[in-house]
Amino acid sequence: MARPKFDTKVTRLFGIQYPIVQGAMAWASEAELVAAVANEGGLGVLGASIMTVDEFEQQVVRTKQLTDRPFGVNFPLVLGDYSKHLEMVLGHGVRIVVVSAGSPKLMTGRIHEAGALCAHVVPNLKLAESVARAGVDAIVLESYEAGGHVSPEGITAITNIPNVSRKLDLPLIAAGGVTDGRGLVAALALGADAVQMGTRFLATVENNAHAVYKKMLIEAGESDVPVFSTLYHPSRALKSPVVNTILSMEAKLQPSEDVRTFIGRGRARKAAHYGLIEEGMFYSGSGAGNIDEILTVKEVFTRILDEYGEVMGRLGALTSA
Amino acid sequence: MARPKFDTKVTRLFGIQYPIVQGAMAWASEAELVAAVANEGGLGVLGASIMTVDEFEQQVVRTKQLTDRPFGVNFPLVLGDYSKHLEMVLGHGVRIVVVSAGSPKLMTGRIHEAGALCAHVVPNLKLAESVARAGVDAIVLESYEAGGHVSPEGITAITNIPNVSRKLDLPLIAAGGVTDGRGLVAALALGADAVQMGTRFLATVENNAHAVYKKMLIEAGESDVPVFSTLYHPSRALKSPVVNTILSMEAKLQPSEDVRTFIGRGRARKAAHYGLIEEGMFYSGSGAGNIDEILTVKEVFTRILDEYGEVMGRLGALTSA
Numbered sequence: 001m002a003r004p005k006f007d008t009k010v011t012r013l014f015g016i017q018y019p020i021v022q023g024a025m026a027w028a029s030e031a032e033l034v035a036a037v038a039n040e041g042g043l044g045v046l047g048a049s050i051m052t053v054d055e056f057e058q059q060v061v062r063t064k065q066l067t068d069r070p071f072g073v074n075f076p077l078v079l080g081d082y083s084k085h086l087e088m089v090l091g092h093g094v095r096i097v098v099v100s101a102g103s104p105k106l107m108t109g110r111i112h113e114a115g116a117l118c119a120h121v122v123p124n125l126k127l128a129e130s131v132a133r134a135g136v137d138a139i140v141l142e143s144y145e146a147g148g149h150v151s152p153e154g155i156t157a158i159t160n161i162p163n164v165s166r167k168l169d170l171p172l173i174a175a176g177g178v179t180d181g182r183g184l185v186a187a188l189a190l191g192a193d194a195v196q197m198g199t200r201f202l203a204t205v206e207n208n209a210h211a212v213y214k215k216m217l218i219e220a221g222e223s224d225v226p227v228f229s230t231l232y233h234p235s236r237a238l239k240s241p242v243v244n245t246i247l248s249m250e251a252k253l254q255p256s257e258d259v260r261t262f263i264g265r266g267r268a269r270k271a272a273h274y275g276l277i278e279e280g281m282f283y284s285g286s287g288a289g290n291i292d293e294i295l296t297v298k299e300v301f302t303r304i305l306d307e308y309g310e311v312m313g314r315l316g317a318l319t320s321a
Numbered sequence: 322m323a324r325p326k327f328d329t330k331v332t333r334l335f336g337i338q339y340p341i342v343q344g345a346m347a348w349a350s351e352a353e354l355v356a357a358v359a360n361e362g363g364l365g366v367l368g369a370s371i372m373t374v375d376e377f378e379q380q381v382v383r384t385k386q387l388t389d390r391p392f393g394v395n396f397p398l399v400l401g402d403y404s405k406h407l408e409m410v411l412g413h414g415v416r417i418v419v420v421s422a423g424s425p426k427l428m429t430g431r432i433h434e435a436g437a438l439c440a441h442v443v444p445n446l447k448l449a450e451s452v453a454r455a456g457v458d459a460i461v462l463e464s465y466e467a468g469g470h471v472s473p474e475g476i477t478a479i480t481n482i483p484n485v486s487r488k489l490d491l492p493l494i495a496a497g498g499v500t501d502g503r504g505l506v507a508a509l510a511l512g513a514d515a516v517q518m519g520t521r522f523l524a525t526v527e528n529n530a531h532a533v534y535k536k537m538l539i540e541a542g543e544s545d546v547p548v549f550s551t552l553y554h555p556s557r558a559l560k561s562p563v564v565n566t567i568l569s570m571e572a573k574l575q576p577s578e579d580v581r582t583f584i585g586r587g588r589a590r591k592a593a594h595y596g597l598i599e600e601g602m603f604y605s606g607s608g609a610g611n612i613d614e615i616l617t618v619k620e621v622f623t624r625i626l627d628e629y630g631e632v633m634g635r636l637g638a639l640t641s642a
Contacts, residue, residue, distance in 0.1 A: 004640035019639075125543050145477055153544045156466055156477040158498035158507060159607050163543055177479035186479060186507035188639060189632050222446050222484055223474045230551065231572060251552060253574040286480050311510050312636065318340075318509060319325035319633075 003305045009171035010194035013117065013138055014096060015070055017041030019188070020304065021140075021173050023198030024048075024074030024098060026148065026283065027272035028209040031059050035066030036206040036297035043194075045072040045098055049269075053084045060092050070096060072119070077102020083110075090114040101149070104134035119173065123151035128164045138171040139164065140196055145177030147199055147285040150227060150234050158190065165191025179287040181307025185315070199285040205296045212275030213282055214294050216240070222289040229263070232256035238282040242267060324626045330492035331515035334438065334459055335417060336391055338362030340509070341625065342461075342494050344519030345369075345395030345419060347469065347604065348593035349530040352380050356387030357527040357618035364515075366393040366419055370590075374405045381413050391417060393440070398423020404431075411435040422470070425455035440494065444472035449485045459492040460485070461517055466498030468520055468606040471548060471555050479511065486512025500608040502628025506636070520606040526617045533596030535615050537561070537603055543610040550584070553577035559603040563588060 008019045022029070022037040024047030034044030046063060048056050056073075063071055073089050075082040078101035086097070086107060097111050100121035111118040112135070119138040120131040128139050141164050143157040144150050161174050174192035178184060179200040187195045202209055203217045216238050224239045228246045237243050242263075249259050263281070271280030295303070329340045343350070343358040345368030355365030367384060369377050377394075384392055394410050396403040399422035407418070407428060418432050421442035432439040433456070440459040441452040449460050462485050464478040465471050482495050495513035499505060500521040508516045523530055524538045537559050545560045549567045558564050563584075570580050584602070592601030616624070 002642065004642065006640055008639055143479075144475075145479060154475075154548060155543050155610075156498060156607065157479045158464075158466060158477070158504060159500075159543070159611055162501065162503045163611050177477060179480075180483065182483045182511050183479060185510035185636065188636055189506035189510055190503045222476050222480070227475060253576065255574065286477065289476075290480055290484050308640075312640075315506070315509060315633065318329055319327055319629075321323065321325065 003302075004309060008188070008193040010138065010173055013171050014043050014072075016043050018301065018305065019192075019194030020184070020301070021045065021072075021175075021194055021196040022201045023140075023146075023175055023196045024076075024100075025198045025202060025209075025272075026076075026268040028202055028207055028213075029074070030208040031062035031066060032206045032208065033201060033204065033297065034063050034071050036204075037201065038063075038067040038069040038071045040297055040301040041069075042301065043070070043072055043096065045074050045096075047074050048076070048082060048085055050079050053088050056085055057088050057092070060089055060094065064092065072096035072098050074098040074100060075102075075107070076100045077106060082107075086110060090116060098140060099136075100140075104131040104136055108134050108136055121175070124153060124155050124160065125164050125167060128168055132168050132170055136170070138173060139168065140173045140175050141192070142196075143174070143176035144227075145236075145286040146175055147225075147236050147283040150236050152230070152234050154227075154234075157187070161187060161190035161192050176285060177287050179290045181304045181309075182311055183287075184304055184308055185311045197287075199287050200291060200300060201297070202284070203291050203294050204300060205294060209272045210275030212277060213271055213280075216282055217284060217288050218292055218294060220284070220288040220291075225284050225286045225288050229256070229259055232260060236284065236286060238284045238288060240280065240282050241278050242281055324623075325630060329509070329514040331459065331494055334492050335364050335393075337364050339622065339626065340513075340515035341505070341622070342366065342393075342496075342515055342517040343522045344461075344467075344496055344517045345397075345421075346519045346523060346530075346593075347397075347589040349523055349528055349534070350395070351529040352383035352387060353527045353529065354522060354525065354618065355384050355392050357525075358522065359384075359388040359390040359392045361618055361622040362390075363622065364391065364393055364417065366395050366417075368395050369397070369403060369406055371400050374409050377406055378409050378413075381410055381415065385413065393417035393419050395419040395421060396423075396428070397421045398427060403428075407431060411437060419461060420457075421461075425452040425457055429455050429457055442496070445474060445476050445481065446485050446488060449489055449491075453489050453491055457491070459494060460489065461494045461496050462513070463517075464495070464497035465548075466557075466607040467496055468546075468557050468604040471557050473551070473555050475548075475555075478508070482508060482511035482513050497606060498608050500611045502625045502630075503632055504608075505625055505629055506632045518608075520608050521612060521621060522618070523605070524612050524615050525621060526615060530593045531596030533598060534592055534601075534603055538605060538609050539613055539615060541605070541609040541612075546605050546607045546609050550577070550580055553581060557605065557607060559605045559609060561601065561603050562599050563602055
């Protein structure tokens, strides 16, 4: 099937072919993946995680060797000071910065001064309005279906996307729960200008994540991606020994300090780089239940765009004038 | 704008014009609403709540006086024995029965014997497969966005609908989070054959619910419809004195028995019939944040169908061959 040509606020803003953004995942969004997404016509995003400036520079350089298309970088501000990382990527000509988990005031000015674009990740309308006032160029609206930290209000895609898109004119990238062409049509119908997918790109050949992680993802069913730590830091991940322990602590009403202490730090890397089932935290979006195969990035794009066309044809056939 | 003609598995099954079902809500789905929905070309559904057979018969008779189109009835099996209610409605020629919160084995046989149709409400694929094996005619897939009791797994519409529709061929009615034409397109794109809306029809002129309830609904924002009682009986309702007390008990890690005792019984009726802010439980879907006006049922249909056409036009303009 010939791929359709897209023209949305997000494809125009970033100069990409398809309204498909690859979400940055902790320790699982490295150069090979990002370049493959860029080469297919989407927006790949390198995740800085807690890499040093030098480590992250290697990723930027490697990505530039693998693609001459635009790609982005993500800084999760809550995890540290990324000001030196920012100067480094701007120096390398990176022109798209996705900022998450922090104030839009910290980087937006500098990003614009360098002639680059700033997208900011938010979970709801309230924060979307706040980052819009700070002058960001695009919003990544991460609904409750996303992997990793989720907002305690639990606002889901089907209500979140229309609410934000009706009230803000900014290019809107919907994240959370989308894994296929059906989800792409749905997100655009609800008012998004693009989708961001993390989990779908975790289960790809090009992703650096450990094989154990990918296997867990494709085997997960609809009930295997719970939200836990609801009272202090709600997060979504695949069921695993660590998650099961947390759920059981919460069912026994143990204090959230105990849960926090048990979680500790470094579990995302233990999952993504080392596949340590007993110790790792295998963050995942709720869409894992709909992902059954590890694909190449090219196959992901082909299937989504083929299904996009099928869905549009099916919708057209449901009605007549 | 001329209304489009629809032809989906659900419009065919029920003999209705539009793939729009009105969800039965406790104490807020009476004859005037149901008939108005039927007269607009959707499927209205009378909610039996815990009415006696005589009380419910009055509703059925009144509905038949107000419309000659098909309508349905809902029995929430967990609340009691509805076998006499069932015989009564079948005797009155009702041909669509929506069964919720109970085993499909209890009523499906009798419903079919009488030549009527049975739709069953489920929250996920696992239970959808189970009721499909029992021979139901349609599935109402109630995702986490719905009002009232929600399933503890928290599976949301954007992942739930494609998962169930890919695996089951039965007519699929998606419930939860849909309040407008964008949601209708999205649900159909994800694989549903119709949507069920409760909350949108609560905030209508024809709904019998108390004015206080409707006012709370249209004033609610995105963060005002939380899920609570997560550990024993997760439910979604508007923030109110009762809900705030429950959330605070849970934040203090009070045992779920205490929460259950505090909730007690009868709070839904106190909300719907009497508008008692301090004592009532104002159940609502998460879509309340997207509902800003009390409309007539006719206006609801007109707006949704107009927006449906607009969204399809907008989607078509996003791509070219």
